[in-house]
Amino acid sequence: MANPNIVAVATIEGGSLGWNLTDSLADLVTVSADYILKLNRIVATNVDGSSAMDLDVAVTLASPTAMTGTTVTGGDATVYLASTISVPADASLVVSDTPIYLRAGDILKGKGSTTAKIDLFISFEVLID
Secondary structure (H helix, E strand, O other): OOOOOOOOOOEEEEEEEEEEOOOOOEEEEEEEEEEEEEEEEEEEEEEOOOEEEEEEEEEEEEOOOOOOOOOOOOOOOOOEEEEEEOOOOOEEEEEEEEOOOOOOOOOOEEEOOOOEEEEEEEEEEEEEE
């Protein structure tokens, strides 16, 4: 699996995606070979008008191993960006507004405590080798 040089990519395409999460941790986006997905912002919204709901956002890393210039000791395959974070009724929560890079084979996952009560929205850039 190639890791594109983000300085010399052929194309950068921006976009946004959204999901109405279920109550089980589900795959939302899988990064294809020769691509990098740069997550710019992740926002969760509780669409329930009366009760707080919990949110999980995780990334399963295809290869939690070292890259040039790094040494990884004991990298885990699945890591949580948010784990049972309470989102108040009729409120939004910024999960991340700092760039996160996902490499080829990595998977973004999401879950709400109750089906159809948490919307997850991401803005991103796809960097194509």
